[in-house]
Amino acid sequence: MLDDLRYRTRALIHHKQIEDELDEELRFHFDRQVEKLMRSGMSEQEAKRQARLSFGGHEQVKEDCRDARGTGLIELTIDDTKYALRQLVANPTFAIVMIATLALSIGANSAIFSVINGVLLKRLPYDQPERLVRVFLTSQEFPKFPLNPWDFLDFRARNHSFESMAAFTRGDVQLSGDGEPVRLNGFGITSGYFRVLGLHPQLGREFDFQAEVPGNGLQVVLSDRLWRTRFGADPNIIGRKITLNMQPFTVIGVMPPGTEHPGNVYHSVAYGESVDVWWPFSFGGNSNQRGSHYIEGIARLKAGVSVQQAHDEMNAIMAQIGREHSADGTGWRVLLIPLYSEVVGNTRRMLLVLLGAVGIVLLIACANAANLLLARASARQREIAVRLALGAPRLRVIRQLITESLIISLTGGVLGLALAFGGVRGLVSLLPADFPRAHDIHVSWPVLGFTLLISVLTGILFGLAPALQASHTDPKTGLQQGSRSSTATRPQNRLRNALVVAEVSLACVLLIGAGLMLRTFLNLLHLNPGFSEDRVLTASLSLPHQRYKTGEQTAQFYSRLSSTLSQLPGVVSAGAGSDLPWTGYDENNGGWTIEGKKPDPHNETHARYHMATPGYFSAMGIPLLEGRFFTEADKKGAPWVLIINWAMAQKYWPGEDVIGRRISFEDNPKKDEDWMTVVGVVGDVKDQPNSPAAEPAFWWSEYQASESDMSIAIRTQSDPRQVADGLRNAVHQLDPELAVADIKLMNQVADASISTPRFTFVLVGLFAALAVVLAGIGAYGVIAYTVAQRSTEFGLRVALGAQRGDLLRMVLVHSAKLAVPGTIIGVALALSLGRVMQTLIYGVSTADPLIYGCVILMVPAVALLASYVPARRAARADPMQTLRAE
Amino acid sequence: MTGRIELPQGTLDLLILRTLLPGPQHGWAISERVQQVSSEVLSIQQGSLYPALHRLERRGWIKAEWGTSDNNRRAKYYELTRTGRKQLDAETEAWRKLAVAVEQVLEGA
Numbered sequence: 001m002l003d004d005l006r007y008r009t010r011a012l013i014h015h016k017q018i019e020d021e022l023d024e025e026l027r028f029h030f031d032r033q034v035e036k037l038m039r040s041g042m043s044e045q046e047a048k049r050q051a052r053l054s055f056g057g058h059e060q061v062k063e064d065c066r067d068a069r070g071t072g073l074i075e076l077t078i079d080d081t082k083y084a085l086r087q088l089v090a091n092p093t094f095a096i097v098m099i100a101t102l103a104l105s106i107g108a109n110s111a112i113f114s115v116i117n118g119v120l121l122k123r124l125p126y127d128q129p130e131r132l133v134r135v136f137l138t139s140q141e142f143p144k145f146p147l148n149p150w151d152f153l154d155f156r157a158r159n160h161s162f163e164s165m166a167a168f169t170r171g172d173v174q175l176s177g178d179g180e181p182v183r184l185n186g187f188g189i190t191s192g193y194f195r196v197l198g199l200h201p202q203l204g205r206e207f208d209f210q211a212e213v214p215g216n217g218l219q220v221v222l223s224d225r226l227w228r229t230r231f232g233a234d235p236n237i238i239g240r241k242i243t244l245n246m247q248p249f250t251v252i253g254v255m256p257p258g259t260e261h262p263g264n265v266y267h268s269v270a271y272g273e274s275v276d277v278w279w280p281f282s283f284g285g286n287s288n289q290r291g292s293h294y295i296e297g298i299a300r301l302k303a304g305v306s307v308q309q310a311h312d313e314m315n316a317i318m319a320q321i322g323r324e325h326s327a328d329g330t331g332w333r334v335l336l337i338p339l340y341s342e343v344v345g346n347t348r349r350m351l352l353v354l355l356g357a358v359g360i361v362l363l364i365a366c367a368n369a370a371n372l373l374l375a376r377a378s379a380r381q382r383e384i385a386v387r388l389a390l391g392a393p394r395l396r397v398i399r400q401l402i403t404e405s406l407i408i409s410l411t412g413g414v415l416g417l418a419l420a421f422g423g424v425r426g427l428v429s430l431l432p433a434d435f436p437r438a439h440d441i442h443v444s445w446p447v448l449g450f451t452l453l454i455s456v457l458t459g460i461l462f463g464l465a466p467a468l469q470a471s472h473t474d475p476k477t478g479l480q481q482g483s484r485s486s487t488a489t490r491p492q493n494r495l496r497n498a499l500v501v502a503e504v505s506l507a508c509v510l511l512i513g514a515g516l517m518l519r520t521f522l523n524l525l526h527l528n529p530g531f532s533e534d535r536v537l538t539a540s541l542s543l544p545h546q547r548y549k550t551g552e553q554t555a556q557f558y559s560r561l562s563s564t565l566s567q568l569p570g571v572v573s574a575g576a577g578s579d580l581p582w583t584g585y586d587e588n589n590g591g592w593t594i595e596g597k598k599p600d601p602h603n604e605t606h607a608r609y610h611m612a613t614p615g616y617f618s619a620m621g622i623p624l625l626e627g628r629f630f631t632e633a634d635k636k637g638a639p640w641v642l643i644i645n646w647a648m649a650q651k652y653w654p655g656e657d658v659i660g661r662r663i664s665f666e667d668n669p670k671k672d673e674d675w676m677t678v679v680g681v682v683g684d685v686k687d688q689p690n691s692p693a694a695e696p697a698f699w700w701s702e703y704q705a706s707e708s709d710m711s712i713a714i715r716t717q718s719d720p721r722q723v724a725d726g727l728r729n730a731v732h733q734l735d736p737e738l739a740v741a742d743i744k745l746m747n748q749v750a751d752a753s754i755s756t757p758r759f760t761f762v763l764v765g766l767f768a769a770l771a772v773v774l775a776g777i778g779a780y781g782v783i784a785y786t787v788a789q790r791s792t793e794f795g796l797r798v799a800l801g802a803q804r805g806d807l808l809r810m811v812l813v814h815s816a817k818l819a820v821p822g823t824i825i826g827v828a829l830a831l832s833l834g835r836v837m838q839t840l841i842y843g844v845s846t847a848d849p850l851i852y853g854c855v856i857l858m859v860p861a862v863a864l865l866a867s868y869v870p871a872r873r874a875a876r877a878d879p880m881q882t883l884r885a886e
Numbered sequence: 887m888t889g890r891i892e893l894p895q896g897t898l899d900l901l902i903l904r905t906l907l908p909g910p911q912h913g914w915a916i917s918e919r920v921q922q923v924s925s926e927v928l929s930i931q932q933g934s935l936y937p938a939l940h941r942l943e944r945r946g947w948i949k950a951e952w953g954t955s956d957n958n959r960r961a962k963y964y965e966l967t968r969t970g971r972k973q974l975d976a977e978t979e980a981w982r983k984l985a986v987a988v989e990q991v992l993e994g995a
Contacts, residue, residue, distance in 0.1 A: 007944045021952075022936070025913060025962045028955070029932055032914040035957075054931070061933050068940035 011069045015078065022065055030055060057391025076396075080403035087404060094376065095408065098369050101774060102412025102458065105358070105365040107419030108767065110443070110451045112358045114424045116351050117450070118441035120344060125260055127198030128300075132262070132339035133307060135165070135297025135314070139331045141606060146293040149283050151321055152190070155297070155334075158317045161310035165299040166193035168261075169281060172542045172709060175230070176737040177243040183542065183741035184226065184244075185274055187261060188281035194255075196300045197262065203227075204238040204253035207280045217280040220249040224257040226276040245544035246737060249279065262298060262339055290325045298339070311336045343436050349839055350760055356836075357513060357767040360506045362458065364774045367499040367506075369462040371778055373405060374496050375785050377470035384470050397471040405463025406456065413455030417443070420451065430762060432755035465495060493786070500775075500782045501822040507768070507775035508826025508859050509833065514768035515851035516841050517761035523843035524754045530685035530694070531581050532621030535572075536746035537720035538580055539727060541738060542709040551706030555635060558702055558710060561730060562613050568726040570717045575615025576702060576710040580746070581622075581685045582753040583711075594652055595662040595675060605663075607648050608687070608697035611707040616699075617643075617682055619713040620746075627659040627680035635703035640676035646684045648696035689754055690842040713746065720745060760840055772859075776866040783815050783867035787874045799879035811871035812864055819863030823856055830855075893928065898938050899947075900981060901928070903966065903974040906948060910965040912955060913939060939964060947973050 011018055030051055037047035055061070066076070088095040123129055135155070137145040147155075147167060156165045168189040175184050194206045207219060220242065222231070231237055241248040261275045281295070301310055314334040322332070377384070384397055421443050431438050469492055548554045558576050565574035592605050599605075614630040616622075625646060634641050642663070649658045662675040669675055684694035702710065714723055724743050731740050787794075794807055834846030844851075893901070905916050905923075916939075917930045942948045947970030955961040966974065 004944060004946070007946070011944075021962065024960065026932070026936065028912070028959060028961050029914045029917075029936075031959075036918075055933075057933075061936055064933065064937035065940045068937035069944055 008069065012074060012078075018069075019062075022062060026058065026061065059387075059391040059396075060393070063393070063396070076399065077403065080400050081407065083400065084404035084407045088407065091376070094372060097777075098372055098408050099412045099415065101365045101368060101777070102409055103415035103419060104770065105362040105774075106409075106413050106416030106451060106455060106458065107423055108358045108416075108770070109355075109362050109454055110416055110420035110447055111423035111427055112351070112354050112763075113450045114420065114443050114447045115427060115441050116355060117444065117446050119347060119435075119437045120351060121446065122437070122440050124262075124340060124343065125258060126262075126339075129339060131163075131301040131303070132196070133299055133301060133310070133336045134262070134339055134342045135167075135299055136335040136337065137293065137318075137332045138335040139333065141604060144335060145332075147295050147297050148290045148293050149281075149295050150287045150290055151318075152295060152297055153283070153287075154321050155314060155317055158320075159310075159313055161302060161305045161313045162299040163302045164192045164196045165297065166190045166196045167281065167295040167297050168193060169295045172540075172741070173244045173277060173279075174246070174542065174544055174737065174739050175242065175244055175276075176246065176739075181737050181739040182230075183540075183739035184276035186244075186277040186279060187275055189278050190281050193278070193298070196298055198300075199255065199259055201253035202256040203235070204251070206253055217282045218247060218249050219252045219280060220244060221253040221255060221278040222251060223255055223259060223276050227254045244277070244279070246546045247544075262343065288325060290321070299336075307336055307338060345436060346839065347436055349836075350756070353513070353836060353840060354760070354763055354767075357510055357764050360510055361767050361770050361774070362454065364503045364506050364771050364778070366458055366462040367503045368774055368778045368781070369405070369408065369458075370465055371496050371499050371781055373401075373463060373466035374469065374492055374499075375781070377401070377466045378492055380470070388471075394471045398467045401467035401470060402460065402463045405467070406459035409455045409459030409462070412458070413451050416455070417448070417451050420447070427763075430759055432759050433752035434756075435759075469495065496782050496785070497818055500778050500818045501825065503775040503778045504819055504822025504859060504863060505824075505826035505829060507771040508823055508855055509830045510764070510768040510771040511855045511859065512827070512830040512851055513837060514761070514765045515855065516837055516844055516846065516848065517757065517764045519844040519848065519851065520841040521754070521757050521761040524689045524757055527689055527843075529581065529689065529750065530622065530683050533746040533750040535716050535718070535720050536619065536621070537712075537714045537716065537723055537727065537743065538746050538749060539712045539743045540710070540741050541576075541712060541731065542741075543735075543738070545708065547735070547737075548708055551636060554706040554708050555703040557734060558613055559632065560734060561712070562615050564730040564733070565712070565714055565723075565727065566615060568714075568723050568730070571723060571726075572715040572717060573615045573618040574712070574714045575613040575617070575619045576712050577613070577616040577620070577699075578611040578702075578707045578710060580711045580713065580749055581620065582688055582750055591665075593664045593666075593669060595664070595669075597652075605652065606696070607644075608695055610697065610699045611702045611705045611710070612643070612699045613702045613710075616702075616713060619715045621715070622685060623683040625681045625683060627678070629680055630699075630701045630703075632703070634679075634701035636706075638704070640673070640704060641679045641701055642676045642698045643680040643682055644678055644698040645682055645694060645696065647694040648698055649681050651696050689750075690757070757840070757842065772862055775859075776862050779815060779818060779863045780866040780870065782818070783811060784870040784873075786814065787811060787870040790874070791877060794874050794877035795879045795881065798877050804875040807877065808871050808875040811867060811874045815863050815867035815871075816860065819860040822863075823859045826859070827852060827856065893930075897981075898930065898934060899942060900974070900977045901930070902935075902938060902942060902964075903947065903970060903977065906964055906966045906970070907974065910951070910953070910963040912953075912961040912963050914961075916964070942970070946970070 033051040033054070034044070034047045037050050038044055042050065124132070126132060135147065135152075137147060137151075139145065146169075149167070152165075152167045156162075159165065166189060168187045171186055171188060173184050173186045175182050189207070191207055194200065200206075201221060202224070204221070206221060222237070227233055227237060234240075237251050237254060240251050242251060243249075255278075259275070299310075301307070311334065314336065318332060318334050387397060388394070424441060424443055428438055428441055431441075543554055543557060548557060562574055562576065565571060568574075593599060594605065612630060614632060614634075617624065617629050627643075630641065630643065644658065653661060658678050658681060661678045663678075664674050664676065666674040682699075685697075686694045712727065714720060714727065716723055727743070728740050731738050797807065798804070830852075831847060837846055901920050902916060905911065905919050911919065913932075913935055917932070917935055921929050939948070939950075943950055943964070946967060948964045949967050950962050950964050952960055953963045
């Protein structure tokens with residue numbers, strides 16, 4: 001055994017020497033045989049012939065000896081590699097073009113795969129994440145709705161499907177005490193929240209059940225990030241009191257780094273390590289009040305319980321609750337969504353489309369590489385014929401050629417990986433604002449594996465066809481042809497043409513995809529947003545209930561702030577609203593009564609609701625269509641007023657004059673103050689730029705409804721950033737402990753909401769451009785090669801009187817014969833793939849005639865352009881030179 | 887060429903080892919010797935001789951050294967090693983047993 005190993009190692013190390021010795025040995029044998037035959041009276045020639053016959057294939061014998069040495073495979077690979085490297089060095093342009101295109105496309109694939117790996121493939125960072133589900137309610141009107149706290153307690157008490165169940169609700173808190181007050185991202189959580197996720201504090205403990213009772217909840221768990229940045233990673237933090245919302249909270253735990261909150265659909269909190277603090281959720285009020293829905297559920301399935309089983313059980317419980325509390329519960333069903341789906345959401349389709357696009361680029365690069373190899377294989381026909389004639393088995397020739405293409409593809413892969421490292425960083429910076437798991441995107445081991453895999457597959461893919469073709473070379477004709485300029489056989493030409501047709505069609509598909517994304521993006525950019533985002537500064541404030549206990553106090557704060565802000569130099573108008581356009585809305589509000597109209601039992605009234613101060617609409621540039629905006633007089637005690645949007649006016653009072661109409665939220669409105677009067681109609685703003693239409697919405701006067709968390713909007717004459725300091729000062733004059741958070745331009749806010757289509761457009765566009773360039777190179781290569789092949793023919797034609805224009809036309813027609821069918825196939829392919837893009841596009845049909853028209857014109861034009869240079873060369877064919885060469 | 891028979895599997899190694907018993911030989915001499923001694927019945931093709939030599943060398947039964955042939959050319963001489971000798975004994979023994987047994991079956995049938 002040891003001998004064996006030693007022998008093989010030596011055979012490998014002294015490979016060259018052993019090969020030479022084998023040659024010498026075989027030559028010795030051959031010579032002795034010839035001598036012997038000559039002694040028996042044969043002529044030298046005859047003796048050599050006989051000896052050669054008895055010898056069999058020289059190459060084959062050597063091959064068998066290598067096998068016998070047990071090092072055949074390794075030696076062969078070393079040989080092949082050396083040989084391939086020599087070939088590549090001898091032909092550097094060829095090598096550089098191939099490696100560069102492959103590096104680009106493999107790099108792009110690896111970068112996209114890094115995103116897919118981080119977002120779709122990597123497990124969620126919880127123990128057995130497949131058992132985690134999010135719990136929602138659903139009804140006909142609202143596909144996905146938060147839970148009612150009391151319903152949640154019943155769910156938790158009665159179910160047998162879940163190992164543990166918890167609920168949470170998001171809220172901003174102010175941390176003050178030392179330094180500038182900051183606003184923190186916090187979650188009120190029920191007991192069991194961390195148990196559901198399988199997470200444990202790195203310091204201290206989590207909340208006990210007692211903390212769910214109101215008044216017992218002044219406890220807080222910190223995130224690792226907050227603990228480090230704000231408290232210097234103080235190990236004695238446990239038990240310390242910190243000031244949150246102007247109340248003393250006791251720190252009871254610190255979560256480990258990387259603790260991620262599992263998403264929140266209603267407030268679109270970015271998924272990830274965005275939470276600063278957790279505090280115990282307090283159940284307050286009356287357990288019979290089941291109407292308000294504002295907490296989100298998450299649960300861990302018991303082992304072996306399926307989502308469907310849990311779903312069925314939960315719905316039985318929901319039906320029971322509905323019977324027990326007939327006031328509510330009707331029409332609500334429980335909706336369980338596996339956490340993974342909830343987190344990954346819509347990005348899945350987008351990523352798969354991107355992977356498809358980048359995969360197409362790789363395919364085109366492969367087709368190009370195959371084409372170049374085919375061209376070279378026919379130039380190397382003579383060499384291959386010689387090797388076959390010397391008895392090299394066909395498999396051996398194929399191996400040799402595949403080794404060559406693998407070296408090219410692996411080099412491309414290594415360079416591609418280097419590109420991917422840079423590319424991923426670029427990609428992450430381009431990612432849409434609400435992209436899930438963005439911090440999980442890295443070039444990691446799976447990405448390395450993927451790159452290796454596609455490099456090898458690529459090498460085989462583009463190397464196989466040329467290798468098979470070349471190994472079919474008939475030694476005899478190969479040698480004959482090889483003696484002069486090499487000529488490709490007909491099937492070779494057919495294969496090369498087919499590859500270009502395929503490239504052209506794939507490039508068409510990508511171009512059409514890019515066109516759809518471009519139009520989507522332009523549609524969103526040029527869409528009438530319903531507001532004007534230029535020169536508007538926004539920020540958010542939240543007034544702690546501990547200091548601003550009454551509605552009057554809140555109203556007074558925002559009123560005074562608005563008037564200070566309006567007086568700042570350069571300010572056109574200033575106001576506050578419960579939310580900014582395109583950042584989502586709070587909740588739906590249903591079940592109100594319209595004065596003078598019979599309620600429709602099957603169609604509950606509903607509308608988005610917001611709060612606004614008088615200056616909000618003009619600061620935001622939302623136009624007044626009828627009536628008036630709010631005024632300072634619309635405060636507590638004054639008659640309740642509403643401003644509605646155009647969509648609400650159209651839906652509930654179609655064709656009527658709506659100013660002065662009234663609605664009520666009371667079940668049985670009798671008194672005059674039960675009614676709210678519509679005083680103004682404003683223009684529509686959609687929930688999101690790509691929503692199909694604006695939903696009905698209304699605004700309460702902030703001075704009557706008194707929401708404490710508001711977004712500030714300030715419209716200025718020039719650069720709105722100049723009022724940022726004025727805003728901070730104004731807030732701190734009113735209350736030095738308030739944090740002014742999220743200071744942003746409205747431009748940025750609006751921009752973030754179209755970042756997903758922009759991201760997709762940029763990438764698909766980039767890939768399409770790459771595809772077109774590659775396909776152009778491919779077309780150029782094939783045409784140039786054909787022209788070179790046919791130079792004699794062209795020369796003869798000129799000699800026989802053909803006009804140069806004729807030759808030019810001949811070549812261009814050949815190019816058109818590749819481009820036209822390629823385009824047709826591409827268009828057909830794109831039409832059939834259109835469905836895939838459906839959810840990613842906006843305001844454009846997947847069969848948009850403009851895009852198809854452009855692509856149909858553009859792709860053949862590029863192909864013709866690519867073949868123009870070789871065509872010119874053909875037209876310049878010199879008959880004299882051709883004839884002399886003949 | 888008539889009268890020659892195909893070598894049964896595994897016999898080639900035995901023949902080579904046995905041919906090397908008297909002393910070192912180069913490849914051509916081995917094939918000549920086998921042919922001669924077997925009265926031209928057995929002939930080893932180069933296509934199987936050299937891979938077999940490499941295989942035996944890898945197993946450590948023979949070792950190779952370069953020497954000068956009778957016609958004054960450099961030739962590779964193969965020589966039995968000690969394990970090769972043991973192997974030859976064992977294989978000869980096995981072959982004899984096999985031959986006797988086959989013979990008995992042929993006689994008895």
